[in-house]
Amino acid sequence: MIKIIKGNIVFTPTPDKFTVLPHGHILVSDGKVKGVYQELPREYRNLAITDYGDRLIIPGMNDLHCHASQFKHVGMAMDKELIPWLENYTFPEEAKFQDTKYAEKIYQNFIKEIWKQGTTRIVVFATVHKESTMRLLDMFINSGLGAYVGKVNMDNNCPDYIRENSADSLKDTEDIIIKYQNKSPLVKPIITPRFAPSCSEWLLAELGKLGQKFGIPVQSHLSENKNEVKWVQKLFPDADYYGDVYRQYDLFGATPTLMAHCSLSSEEEMKLMKENNVLAVHCPTSNLNVGSGLMPIRRFMDRGIKLGLGSDLSGGHLPSLMKVMVYAIQTSKIFWANSEKQMDFLTNSEAFFIATKGGGSFFGKVGSFEAGYDFDALIIDDEELNYLDYTLEERLERFIYLGDDRHILHRYVSGNLIKKPDF
Amino acid sequence: MIKIIKGNIVFTPTPDKFTVLPHGHILVSDGKVKGVYQELPREYRNLAITDYGDRLIIPGMNDLHCHASQFKHVGMAMDKELIPWLENYTFPEEAKFQDTKYAEKIYQNFIKEIWKQGTTRIVVFATVHKESTMRLLDMFINSGLGAYVGKVNMDNNCPDYIRENSADSLKDTEDIIIKYQNKSPLVKPIITPRFAPSCSEWLLAELGKLGQKFGIPVQSHLSENKNEVKWVQKLFPDADYYGDVYRQYDLFGATPTLMAHCSLSSEEEMKLMKENNVLAVHCPTSNLNVGSGLMPIRRFMDRGIKLGLGSDLSGGHLPSLMKVMVYAIQTSKIFWANSEKQMDFLTNSEAFFIATKGGGSFFGKVGSFEAGYDFDALIIDDEELNYLDYTLEERLERFIYLGDDRHILHRYVSGNLIKKPDF
Incomplete structure (x- = not known):
């Protein structure tokens, strides 16, 4: 029931600034965030990692x-x-x-x-x-x-x-x-x-x-x-x-x-x-x-x-x-x-x-990657927008201003990967 | 040097209203509009037609x-x-x-x-x-x-x-x-x-x-x-x-x-x-x-x-x-x-x-389909946005408000189809 999601994590525990973890890890247990780590703690190092590489991971x-x-x-x-x-x-x-x-x-x-x-x-x-x-x-x-x-x-x-x-x-x-x-x-x-x-x-x-x-x-x-x-x-x-x-x-x-x-x-x-x-x-x-x-x-x-x-x-x-x-x-x-x-x-x-x-x-506890929050997330593949030397915050800003659904690779709600509805 | 372009033509000779020709024809000669016709005049009926079907044709x-x-x-x-x-x-x-x-x-x-x-x-x-x-x-x-x-x-x-x-x-x-x-x-x-x-x-x-x-x-x-x-x-x-x-x-x-x-x-x-x-x-x-x-x-x-x-x-x-x-x-x-x-x-x-x-x-004479204007045009394929009974003007409005480059099928400038620059 434990998942480890890796990537460029950006979120806002408080409004005043972004919390940014380049190539950081989110530990998800039973659909909830258990912790966010730049370096994965020793006890979790045997677990499989879903590594999103250079992509951004932001709250849904x-x-x-x-x-x-x-x-x-x-x-x-x-x-x-x-x-x-x-x-x-x-x-x-x-x-x-x-x-x-x-x-x-x-x-x-x-x-x-x-x-x-x-x-x-x-x-x-x-x-x-x-x-x-x-x-x-x-x-x-x-x-x-x-x-x-x-x-x-x-x-x-x-x-x-x-x-x-x-x-x-x-x-x-x-x-x-x-x-x-x-x-x-x-x-x-x-x-x-x-x-x-x-x-x-x-x-x-x-x-x-x-x-x-x-x-x-x-x-x-x-x-x-x-x-x-x-x-x-x-x-x-x-x-x-x-x-x-x-x-x-x-x-x-x-x-x-x-x-x-x-x-x-x-x-x-x-x-x-x-x-x-x-x-x-x-x-x-x-x-x-x-x-x-x-x-x-x-x-x-x-x-x-x-x-x-x-x-x-x-x-x-x-x-x-x-x-x-x-x-x-x-x-x-x-x-x-x-x-x-x-x-x-x-x-x-x-x-x-x-x-x-x-x-x-x-x-409820939704919209952040702090411990105890539901793991609702978007995986952002902004490669098309990121062809020069942009910081992670600049990449997020450009995605917000210029991006669209083509740049959203995956969506998670409460720890579940949500597929396109097949109505 | 004469082209006939057919489709749902929408343009604005004056600001107060749209001119709309459902499945109309634009006659283009030497890169310029020669005329816009709901029914193609008899003398042009032998010419080949580029028919864009149900797509919209608007000025560039x-x-x-x-x-x-x-x-x-x-x-x-x-x-x-x-x-x-x-x-x-x-x-x-x-x-x-x-x-x-x-x-x-x-x-x-x-x-x-x-x-x-x-x-x-x-x-x-x-x-x-x-x-x-x-x-x-x-x-x-x-x-x-x-x-x-x-x-x-x-x-x-x-x-x-x-x-x-x-x-x-x-x-x-x-x-x-x-x-x-x-x-x-x-x-x-x-x-x-x-x-x-x-x-x-x-x-x-x-x-x-x-x-x-x-x-x-x-x-x-x-x-x-x-x-x-x-x-x-x-x-x-x-x-x-x-x-x-x-x-x-x-x-x-x-x-x-x-x-x-x-x-x-x-x-x-x-x-x-x-x-x-x-x-x-x-x-x-x-x-x-x-x-x-x-x-x-x-x-x-x-x-x-x-x-x-x-x-x-x-x-x-x-x-x-x-x-x-x-x-x-x-x-x-x-x-x-x-x-x-x-x-x-x-x-x-x-x-x-x-x-x-x-x-x-x-x-110059650019931005309209009136006779004498350069034929600058966009061919809009809005099928994705047009899944219900919308009028042509509503379709154009929805493309403007909701559409993006995915809905632009072709671009013309002065009568020439412009391909993606191959820099």
Whole structure:
């Protein structure tokens, strides 16, 4: 049960710098890292080594926000505004997932794509449909990747053809939880009110109770754009701010919670996120594409709020977390420039930390090669990009900025080599 | 000498919309488009057809600003600030181009990369070195791609080890012009003061005279970031604004001129650009990476200023103009959001127009399939991305947002199929 993996190891136990072991060793036991060694300790020298030579070994990528059901629309309709985009593209598309055959086709392509791009764990929105959502859970289990899968709850403020009956919405969610809560160590259900306006207060309250009853985590959207924030204030006049709506219904940290976007979070909202250990998911590609607010990620870091990155397909167009990292750095530089360099931009190691150990924390001990962490890893063959004298850190940076799936040789999740899904 | 190319033709004679001919025909005669036809006219029906089936046929990409000599550093040192980046990376790297063998190695990789990414015409900065610059000109001639290549002029405000003697700078530039001005129809020299501060007033004046004497175009940088703009004001107190420095020395439209960045151009500067037909090159990836100002491209469009896109390697990290287009759209959405939707964002067809016909105008009749235009084209095999019912415009958009070199089947320049350079 012990494996030794050798290669150029790069990871980020802390955000401030990379830990680099040229031709180092990772000892993996029962799927978990037992230790990382420049020189292999004497007692392990008889064990077989998987030697990846000059290749890079980095933690797998954790995508904390993604709409699996919007995969058909990735990279298109980008010059439509949000409301026409939802009405003409997103909602009609999601309605098709009533048909489990259609859902299977899209979800197969989706899982193959995220596998290809080096995402080893992901948190996704499915649709309101119970059967299709269960197919997606089963497909993730078969894939070997790690996932939280959310059946979307939506009984309010949406077209009739996709609106749920409130009681059914709750019942379907509970059925899925009961069936899948303990089915797989890597693939689990997550409670997923689409966002505050799309659920009745009754449903929000019941979902909060359900989460606590079963100890199920929660995901939703928060403070993404101005009109949305104003609308929430109007719909929930008793709430002090947007996040306070979720808090009122025990959906804001009562169980592990992540909130996508948080671009316009107020000081109080950030304070509550910190207090309640709510993880903020930064989705910079989506924020740019949709033209909503940009998230001032440095403010969240300064306040010690947990952070992860999200591809937010199909508002975001790029399934690769490497590329989302680049956008996170770039958008942080807008704040840097606009603040006359007072608000520091993200360094490479900070962005990498957020994509790996930051986001990984939602899945347990995931996203690092420290002892006790699940061995989730990517083996990077960057020979094509590495034709001159680059350092290991420069090689990693060039892979992040310039590389693609062709440079990902292998993917590991919890110590298992994950093959391309054969759907 | 007549070729007929058939496939799904998409191009932009005007920015407002795509012209789409499903399974249409392009008649190419002597490297130029003679006409585009949905149904082939009777008189051509006996000619052989190159039928690309269900593939897309689009104009080639024109990259109007790029530092070929910085190719080693593409996608790295991205968390260094501008001055340390210049001092520790760019200038020491450029100094190596004194060695023509080193230059050849980098330029070979560079040309192969831009070929791969579908750039069919490009305007590049080389370095101050005459011999290396001539090698680059020769290599472009051999490649079959179109290029303007600039020997950089720099006799001021730079480290001694890369500073030119002023008279030599002028003499080397003139030598290159004489040797290459009429050597190739596709590859030409361009006058290239690095930017106003890097040239003495004597050299700027002489370069202006040289440009007019031989009718040679000009490229440089303009109004990229705040400190640079302030510095230029201090160095050239008699100039009304940055662009006025170039104007004083006949380097701002006396011959065809392009200026990279223009992020912070004032109203007067934009007015002079319009009057003098100076083309503004938008480099959004670079602007984000360097953390300099973002260019409000809509303002330039509203004023009828000519526009092109630039990869600006290695300030920009992406050699693909498709991806630069995406960033141009995304950064325009920041202005759209910040202006409460008063400043329209770039539509797909507008961005495509700028990357093709807009930038192409610097090379002559290039970047469209209208009659009389050089037949520069890319054949796009997007089957992998096109597994559902997408329209041709959606397919093009998905290729732009999600595609890469794997989806570019063929490249044509002036009617010739361009093979991968065999350096």
